[in-house]
Amino acid sequence: xxxxxxxxxxxxxxxxxxxxxxxxxxxxxxxxxxxxxxxxxxxxxxxxxxxxxxxxxxxxxxxxxxxxxxxxxxxxxxxxxxxxxxxxxxxxxxxxxxxxxxxxxxxxxxxxxxxxxxxxxxxxxxxxxxxxxxxxxxxxxxxxxxxxxxxxxxxxxxxxxxxxxxxxxxxxxxxxxxxxxxxxxxxxxxxxxxxxxxxxxxxxxxxxxxxxxxxxxxxxxxxxxxxxxxxxxxxxxxxxxxxxxxxxxxxxxxxxxxxxxxxxxxxxxxxxxxxxxxxxxxxxxxxxxxxxxxxxxxxxxxxxxxxxxxxxxxxxxxxxxxxxxxxxxxxxxxxxxxxxxxxxxxxxxxxxxxxxxxxxxxxxxxxxxxxxxxxxxxxxxxxxxxxxxxxxxxxxxxxxxxxxxxxxxxxxxxxxxxxxxxxxxxxxxxxxxxxxxxxxxxxxxxxxxxxxxxxxxxxxxxxxxxxxxxxxxxxxxxxxxxxxxxxxxxxxxxxxxxxxxxxxxxxxxxxxxxxxxxxxxxxxxxxxxxxxxxxxxxxxxxxxxxxxxxxxxxxxxxxxxxxxxxxxxxxxxxxxxxxxxxxxxxxxxxxxxxxxxxxxxxxxxxxxxxxxxxxxxxxxxxxxxxxxxxxxxxxxxxxxxxxxxxxxxxxxxxxxxxxxxxx
Numbered sequence: 001x002x003x004x005x006x007x008x009x010x011x012x013x014x015x016x017x018x019x020x021x022x023x024x025x026x027x028x029x030x031x032x033x034x035x036x037x038x039x040x041x042x043x044x045x046x047x048x049x050x051x052x053x054x055x056x057x058x059x060x061x062x063x064x065x066x067x068x069x070x071x072x073x074x075x076x077x078x079x080x081x082x083x084x085x086x087x088x089x090x091x092x093x094x095x096x097x098x099x100x101x102x103x104x105x106x107x108x109x110x111x112x113x114x115x116x117x118x119x120x121x122x123x124x125x126x127x128x129x130x131x132x133x134x135x136x137x138x139x140x141x142x143x144x145x146x147x148x149x150x151x152x153x154x155x156x157x158x159x160x161x162x163x164x165x166x167x168x169x170x171x172x173x174x175x176x177x178x179x180x181x182x183x184x185x186x187x188x189x190x191x192x193x194x195x196x197x198x199x200x201x202x203x204x205x206x207x208x209x210x211x212x213x214x215x216x217x218x219x220x221x222x223x224x225x226x227x228x229x230x231x232x233x234x235x236x237x238x239x240x241x242x243x244x245x246x247x248x249x250x251x252x253x254x255x256x257x258x259x260x261x262x263x264x265x266x267x268x269x270x271x272x273x274x275x276x277x278x279x280x281x282x283x284x285x286x287x288x289x290x291x292x293x294x295x296x297x298x299x300x301x302x303x304x305x306x307x308x309x310x311x312x313x314x315x316x317x318x319x320x321x322x323x324x325x326x327x328x329x330x331x332x333x334x335x336x337x338x339x340x341x342x343x344x345x346x347x348x349x350x351x352x353x354x355x356x357x358x359x360x361x362x363x364x365x366x367x368x369x370x371x372x373x374x375x376x377x378x379x380x381x382x383x384x385x386x387x388x389x390x391x392x393x394x395x396x397x398x399x400x401x402x403x404x405x406x407x408x409x410x411x412x413x414x415x416x417x418x419x420x421x422x423x424x425x426x427x428x429x430x431x432x433x434x435x436x437x438x439x440x441x442x443x444x445x446x447x448x449x450x451x452x453x454x455x456x457x458x459x460x461x462x463x464x465x466x467x468x469x470x471x472x473x474x475x476x477x478x479x480x481x482x483x484x485x486x487x488x489x490x491x492x493x494x495x496x497x498x499x500x501x502x503x504x505x506x507x508x509x510x511x512x513x514x515x516x517x518x519x520x521x522x523x524x525x526x527x528x529x530x531x532x533x534x535x536x537x538x539x540x541x542x543x544x545x546x547x548x549x550x551x552x553x554x555x556x557x558x559x560x561x562x563x564x565x566x567x568x569x570x571x572x573x574x575x576x577x578x579x580x581x582x583x584x585x586x587x588x589x590x591x592x593x594x595x596x597x598x599x600x601x602x603x604x605x606x607x608x609x610x611x612x613x614x615x616x617x618x619x620x621x622x623x624x625x626x627x628x629x630x631x632x633x634x635x636x637x638x639x640x641x642x643x644x645x646x647x648x649x650x651x652x653x654x655x656x657x658x659x660x661x662x663x
Contacts, residue, residue: 015039015048021170025049032056072174082172089163089553091117102138110160116140147559149575151517154556155651157489157549159394161462164554168458175439177432185431187422189228189415200229203434207400210441214365214449214456216373226411228401228418229434233361236385236401237268239417240357242276244332245296247413249277252328253288254315255296260322260333260349263302264526264545266340267642270298276417288315300641302528304535309349325352337379338362341523341547343488345377353380354410360384362489364391365449366460369486382410388440390489398437466550466557473561477568479511479579480546493546494536502586503543507631507651510586512546514577514620515567518560523547525634525642575616581609598625
């Protein structure tokens with residue numbers, strides 16, 4: 001449907017040019033050719049500035065309407081992004097090569113660039129007509145499916161807020177990389193003398209300015225830290241863990257380390273961290289007993305408040321908890337602030353902050369309940385890892401590791417590990433990463449973050465809207481409750497009595513999949529050996545919790561909230577089970593002695609929800625058995641460390657939204 005332009009009776013007081021709030025109708029009046037310029041609401045100035053354009057005749061204008069646009073706006077106009085977006089949420093404009101989808105040009109999914117301007121995540125769904133459009137190989141055909149009959153995939157944190165951010169900020173974010181030189185890069189953390197110059201020296205103050213901008217640290221406080229540029233918080237955390245092992249192995253005979261995590265907690269690639277440290281095993285302290293291992297290793301230990309701290313043996317043969325301050329301690333503490341997935345602001349346990357490495361991937365105002373970072377609760381850490389992933393784009397691989405300058409052994413170890421990985425062997429660190437990150441900082445810091453039209457201010461508005469949609473939808477729900485409303489980047493649900501213990505052996509929560517139509521992980525692996533009953537109460541197991549990431553577009557959570565309001569008040573969403581039908585089905589399945597199959601699962605579903613069509617029953621049965629298979633694969637391949645790279649391999653980094661068949 002074509003949208004008619006908005007017409008104003010006189011010069012509008014609210015109209016302004018795309019991407020520039022200073023260019024109002026007064027600006028248009030100075031030069032009548034500007035009457036052909038588009039405004040933030042896509043209304044041409046000729047319609048919004050009637051007095052200013054009273055003598056304007058668009059037929060007298062030439063074809064070029066771009067001369068008054070700044071460079072960023074011109075680029076976005078060419079790519080139909082920023083204020084020139086006309087594709088649905090979670091999609092964008094793209095032109096494929098002739099060898100890819102037949103050279104399709106038009107709206108494509110942000111994930112995988114699939115044709116047809118839909119927000120799907122998987123090519124199979126598109127080709128099988130399970131998404132909004134069916135790609136025939138030459139055209140996009142509407143399937144008749146809608147938001148209302150979609151089973152959403154809300155597993156991993158893939159950001160998809162671009163459309164709403166452009167709408168709220170009025171920005172045309174563009175990062176530019178002109179060719180200025182052809183040399184090889186050299187960085188300060190590689191041992192390059194900073195007095196003689198290093199490529200990253202200008203990036204370091206930019207990163208510190210960003211941390212000061214979001215009110216996390218003051219300029220004076222940041223004087224105590226160094227910066228290493230990298231490609232994201234995940235990489236930074238693995239470097240930091242490896243750096244700690246290297247540091248402590250040079251100071252003691254400890255070789256077996258333990259990563260202390262308050263559960264539930266995110267899983268890093270600890271095997272990679274140990275491998276990085278072992279590259280420098282020749283530097284380990286050699287005045288040790290003969291049976292001291294030549295290399296370091298590390299294991300993850302989960303813990304819950306209210307239980308005894310775990311005890312492990314150090315390199316001197318003595319036992320230690322994470323609270324003990326001793327060079328021989330085998331403990332390294334990690335935490336995310338706010339935590340993934342619980343949103344909790346965790347209390348540190350290590351008394352020696354040099355044994356703590358912290359993940360700041362969510363350290364942004366929009367992930368805290370009042371839109372401000374609670375600075376007084378920030379833990380003191382030997383390192384902090386940051387990334388542009390959750391604030392700008394996960395497609396952009398840039399971040400930085402901030403390390404405490406004291407003790408000196410901390411910084412030395414971090415620079416050693418980083419230097420080993422930034423080399424031609426592993427792919428040298430591109431200037432596009434640090435230079436681009438500097439430009440991103442400039443874009444994000446253009447206005448105070450408390451301004452609702454700033455990047456952070458707009459993101460805060462978006463996150464608050466998502467939280468409002470799901471908290472209202474699940475309010476008073478007898479089946480589940482949100483444990484962390486408005487806190488963190490994920491909603492952390494727990495099942496309620498008498499519905500505990502119905503999910504053992506599945507990777508996705510069946511209540512959410514079959515009742516709400518939302519595929520979410522149980523996150524059972526996040527407890528890492530800790531028993532949830534010790535903290536949450538008797539009857540709770542690791543499968544009684546659900547993580548919902550809050551990074552998909554706002555409309556997804558509004559629809560989830562709508563469905564939750566129906567299901568939590570005794571109703572049933574069309575094509576899905578009611579809460580009581582689901583409970584009876586799960587109870588029945590636990591009584592069965594034989595292993596469930598798709599056929600037997602369909603039989604159980606149809607018995608307890610006979611109103612569902614055969615196709616709808618099969619839809620739910622297949623998802624249920626798929627979840628069991630993925631769970632079994634995770635346990636076989638990823639236990640006991642449950643590193644995220646392994647979880648991605650088993651669950652898939654992205655899967656399609658699936659549509660429930662009509663009756």
